[in-house]
Amino acid sequence: MDKTSVTIASAVNTLSDVAALRRQLDAIERNEKNNISGNISLENIKKQCDVLQKETVAKLSATTQQQIEAQDHLHFVVKRTKEINELIKSLNDAESVDVCFLMDCTNSMQKYIQEVKDRIFETVKLLKSRFSFFNIRLAFVGYRDFNLTPDKQFSILDFTDEKEFYSFVSTVKCEYGGDVCEDVLGGLQKTIGLSWKQTVRILIHVSDCPSHGRRYHNLPEDQDFYLSHDADGSIGTNCIQQLVELRVRYFFGRLTNLTDKMIQQFAKSTSDKTAIQQFHLEKFQNLLPFIFDSVTRSISKKTSSIMKTYAVNSENPLNTESLAKNSVRRSIVFDGKEPTWTRIQPKQVQVVKYECNSDLNCEEMMQSKNIKIADSPFAEGALRLAYYGLLQYKDIWGKVVFKEYKGVTGGDNTKEMYLEMLDCQTVADYLAQEFNKVSPATNSTAMIKKIKFIMTKLVFVPQGNEGKFRYYTMERFIEGAYKKFSNNIGYVNHQDPALTLQAFSHWTYERTNGEMIVVDLQGIDIGDHQTYLLTDPCIHATDLKRFGRTNLGKAGIKRFFQTHVCNIICQTFKLKRNEHQPDRASSKCDSHICEKPNSSMATEASKK
Ligand SMILES: [Zn+2]
Ligand SMILES: [Zn+2]
Numbered sequence: 001m002d003k004t005s006v007t008i009a010s011a012v013n014t015l016s017d018v019a020a021l022r023r024q025l026d027a028i029e030r031n032e033k034n035n036i037s038g039n040i041s042l043e044n045i046k047k048q049c050d051v052l053q054k055e056t057v058a059k060l061s062a063t064t065q066q067q068i069e070a071q072d073h074l075h076f077v078v079k080r081t082k083e084i085n086e087l088i089k090s091l092n093d094a095e096s097v098d099v100c101f102l103m104d105c106t107n108s109m110q111k112y113i114q115e116v117k118d119r120i121f122e123t124v125k126l127l128k129s130r131f132s133f134f135n136i137r138l139a140f141v142g143y144r145d146f147n148l149t150p151d152k153q154f155s156i157l158d159f160t161d162e163k164e165f166y167s168f169v170s171t172v173k174c175e176y177g178g179d180v181c182e183d184v185l186g187g188l189q190k191t192i193g194l195s196w197k198q199t200v201r202i203l204i205h206v207s208d209c210p211s212h213g214r215r216y217h218n219l220p221e222d223q224d225f226y227l228s229h230d231a232d233g234s235i236g237t238n239c240i241q242q243l244v245e246l247r248v249r250y251f252f253g254r255l256t257n258l259t260d261k262m263i264q265q266f267a268k269s270t271s272d273k274t275a276i277q278q279f280h281l282e283k284f285q286n287l288l289p290f291i292f293d294s295v296t297r298s299i300s301k302k303t304s305s306i307m308k309t310y311a312v313n314s315e316n317p318l319n320t321e322s323l324a325k326n327s328v329r330r331s332i333v334f335d336g337k338e339p340t341w342t343r344i345q346p347k348q349v350q351v352v353k354y355e356c357n358s359d360l361n362c363e364e365m366m367q368s369k370n371i372k373i374a375d376s377p378f379a380e381g382a383l384r385l386a387y388y389g390l391l392q393y394k395d396i397w398g399k400v401v402f403k404e405y406k407g408v409t410g411g412d413n414t415k416e417m418y419l420e421m422l423d424c425q426t427v428a429d430y431l432a433q434e435f436n437k438v439s440p441a442t443n444s445t446a447m448i449k450k451i452k453f454i455m456t457k458l459v460f461v462p463q464g465n466e467g468k469f470r471y472y473t474m475e476r477f478i479e480g481a482y483k484k485f486s487n488n489i490g491y492v493n494h495q496d497p498a499l500t501l502q503a504f505s506h507w508t509y510e511r512t513n514g515e516m517i518v519v520d521l522q523g524i525d526i527g528d529h530q531t532y533l534l535t536d537p538c539i540h541a542t543d544l545k546r547f548g549r550t551n552l553g554k555a556g557i558k559r560f561f562q563t564h565v566c567n568i569i570c571q572t573f574k575l576k577r578n579e580h581q582p583d584r585a586s587s588k589c590d591s592h593i594c595e596k597p598n599s600s601m602a603t604e605a606s607k608k
Pocket of ligand 2: 503564566570
């Protein structure tokens with residue numbers, strides 16, 4: 001056999017036409033000796049063989065390439081699915097809650113204890129309707145004063161279910177406390193001794209009187225029989241520090257100003273500014289909203305910290321400690337003021353913009369633009385820094401915001417991360433534009449607002465002369481009150497239930513035949529124009545390779561529906577009920593908590 005046929009034979013196997021050619025070639029070769037004119041034909045066939053050989057090798061290597069890609073894809077999907085499953089598990093665990101009631105059981109407190117008992121089932125039911133994996137254990141520590149015999153000083157029930165809790169609290173009696181002050185510190189020590197276990201731990205303390213001891217109040221001497229109690233503050237400090245160590249969140253329901261000095265002292269015991277939070281209860285009817293709010297805040301705080309860690313750290317998504325240690329951050333100096341623009345040199349930069357087609361795939365468009373960018377950022381979110389900037393359009397410089405990922409290590413700040421954001425925002429806006437045009441399926445008086453996503457572009461700012469770039473996203477600067485309406489793990493802002501936005505998410509699921517859902521809706525409610533101007537959405541898609549780490553795939557879609565109650569606008573569009581949605585019956589009780597207590601707690605803006 002000659003060289004050609006050997007090479008062909010080794011390259012082919014799969015292509016029958018090459019094999020056929022080879023057989024022809026062999027036959028002609030055999031005839032060659034007999035037929036001298038066959039040489040011409042042989043040359044032709046050899047040429048054809050050469051061409052085919054090249055094609056075959058190309059095809060074979062393409063196949064190998066495809067195989068490698070398919071393997072990579074499979075590997076990626078397996079890894080990401082595993083990460084998502086672990087994430088969902090810890091999110092579900094964050095709905096496991098221990099709540100301990102620490103209550104002053106003297107004098108006028110009986111009606112508060114009565115209220116806890118009377119409304120505990122209702123509260124738990126309400127919380128269960130809000131969280132799909134809600135699981136609660138309840139404990140009770142009632143404290144009184146030193147004037148009583150030791151067996152009457154405390155009423156203690158360690159963590160248990162709501163039925164046992166109810167029976168126990170029914171038996172708790174208030175006693176006369178002697179003076180104004182009570183044994184608050186004794187009560188705190190008892191709560192530390194309880195069997196705290198669940199992921200989220202909450203202490204709800206309700207009292208109208210301070211602890212004994214000069215440092216805890218400004219009362220006249222005759223109203224505290226134990227004025228020298230905890231004179232150096234070590235007992236109080238120790239209690240608060242132990243609670244912080246136990247990861248217990250302390251919510252104090254304030255009834256009078258008598259307790260203010262005590263709470264201030266407690267707050268000084270720890271550097272954790274959020275360790276103690278105070279509510280102005282004012283009347284016992286506010287107790288249920290207070291409990292409800294404390295629990296929902298604590299769960300939200302836990303889940304957003306889990307999400308933040310997941311979004312930042314690709315190696316070990318659920319370990320908050322490693323986040324701080326391993327993620328390299330540049331040291332940042334902020335400047336809240338807009339710069340004097342005349343002092344800043346314009347830069348010519350390449351700008352990437354995405355355009356979405358009806359198959360929801362995006363195409364990249366390159367433009368050259370002139371920009372100015374502030375030297376220092378003016379604000380930061382969990383993942384990104386924001387800079388003031390200007391963009392030149394014809395002769396006008398318009399205000400824009402540049403955003404940059406904080407990470408400086410390779411995996412924390414890649415071009416892909418920016419492109420994933422563009423992809424996400426562009427697809428979300430494409431769907432919003434379609435949604436705005438859809439006519440309701442039924443006659444309805446429901447007010448359907450328009451939805452728009454702020455257009456985001458990717459900017460390459462050259463760094464030095466080595467062809468290196470720094471990446472930023474660029475979007476129009478918009479002034480207004482920024483609100484979070486939903487997140488990507490099923491949170492719904494019940495204080496501002498934006499019905500159109502909830503329905504929009506549901507609609508995107510139907511529009512994409514269940515392949516995507518647009519969530520994490522936040523931005524500005526332009527009331528006058530009946531429009532929501534939104535930014536930074538997330539998309540859960542069955543294709544896990546798109547839209548970055550916050551795409552939680554089918555698990556994310558499921559999580560949306562687990563907390564989604566179809567509203568009047570969903571009904572207007574005749575959106576289909578999803579199997580994961582809660583029962584309507586158990587989810588209508590939100591109206592109970594409309595009356596909110598006056599809260600002195602800072603609202604935690606969920607920033608990204
Ligand atoms: Zn006392
Ligand atoms: Zn719906």
